[in-house]
Amino acid sequence: MAAKWMSVAEVKQQILESSAEELTANYLETINKSKINGYITVSDKALEQAKKIDIEGLKGPLAGVPIAIKDNISVKGLPNSCGSKMLKNYIPPFNAHVIEKLLEAGAVILGKTNMDEFAMGSSTESSYFGPTLNPWDLERVPGGSSGGSAAVIAAGEAPFALGSDTGGSVRCPAAFCGVVGLKPTYGAVSRYGAVAYANSLEQIGPLANNVSDIAVLMDVIAGPDARDSTSAPNAKPEYQAALKADIKGLKIGVPKEYFGEGINPGVEKAVWAAIQRCEELGAFWEEVSMPHTKYALASYYIIAMSEASSNLARFDGTRYGFRAEGETWHSLISKTRAEGFGAEVKRRILLGTYALSAGYHDKYYLKALKVRSLVKQDFEKALGKVDVLMAPTMPNPAFKLGERLEDPLSLYLSDVNTVPINLAGVPSLSLPCGFTAGLPVGLQIIGKPFEEPTLLQTAYTFEQNTDYHNKRPPEVV
């Protein structure tokens, strides 16, 4: 039996009919033949873990279900490279909160997925381990930074996965690879054990073949955790209870600024068709305006780079990770960081350092934080009138490998519709809603803080009434 493109329910059925061990072996075989470079590390413990679950009698909601984990989320005993030479040989001595939860639920960790170095990018091309290829077209990028996590699902190399989303890093690759991805509300999922890039913006988020599996995963990973001081104390909703195919009376806002200059006509067409489909299903839509959208990109990059310059200061070669030779303390650290970090990471650290340095702090960092307030107010106003917002996840479909590598600005511009969401901290889900020139298009559904259930219900209803999530890329494995 080919272990490919199964929902979690189908995976569980398959385990009952054979075993967790056999199912994991099937996935490992598929991964072995992969052409897309989606995994950095394939776990050598996966089979053993699955066998143990068989012996113990399939306990937990995910008993024996395999999952892929982005390589910036700590799994005890597996390398956690963050796509960087700096952490190539680093093996965390502890599990992230979400990994503890997954293991308690009986999940089997298949391996660690490829990503832009330290999650900085939208194409997975800045990985030290080489780019991941888009299963829909091997000459194109899978999106990023969680490109490996999205691509392995699209290629049938894992039923679902975890990624992280600082400015679109779950939603962008979900859109480019034709899978579903959720950026939860800031604070809904503990970040304990996730390597920080910009900690006021990022969240761990699930990626899957369909909306139901996203809810399954959220039921396992979400909820408060005392080890993350920004974990929200809110009671955790039952995400799977939201999977009802009904959006009658739902009010949708369509922010005109998200359909701005430079949007690909095929993307625009597919997203409008999706909004009209929702209208046919009983929802209402109206245009809304979010006037500060055009400033979100600059605000986001200043904040993300500033936080990165501080967060990445810990990589100094003294306790773990790569270490260069140096005669003195300072030269050892400066050489370690010069040789251990890639070009884009160094650019962001340097710009972040500049934005925080004496004389420039108010002009750049403080200004960006104030603009962040205005962007957040745009969301509060718009979501005061409607239940959800709908927009394209990305203004364009997956672009060609190498196309935007030399010009950082052109790469940043593709994040225009995803970064405002992280500034505001609201939840957002990307869902397949069509194709343009054979490439998947993602519909972004944005909601009020902690109202993931509304997003899931809306997305589930759309999915039940369309067939895009059942479309598979041409044979790639």
Added chain:
Amino acid sequence: MITKEDVEHIGWLARIEISEPEKAEYMEKLNSVLDSFEQLDEVETKAVPPTYHVLELYNVWREDEPLESLPQAEVLANTEHKQEGAFRVPRIG
């Protein structure tokens, strides 16, 4: 506008060694990004408070009780540069 001296200064602050040929490249690429940031100057923000993060949480404490730490051997497991239970680094200077 980031000058060559600025590149050297922030390279020192960030502890990233930058070679002579790299300095020109950084000047070009960092300035092109910085120019795009100037766009924020047109936003009126005098009366706007900054948002450092979005949750209304203040002073999240736990009880001041010692918790178990990682065993020393595990803490040192990720480096070859250790001596007598400590990390070994070159002298400062």
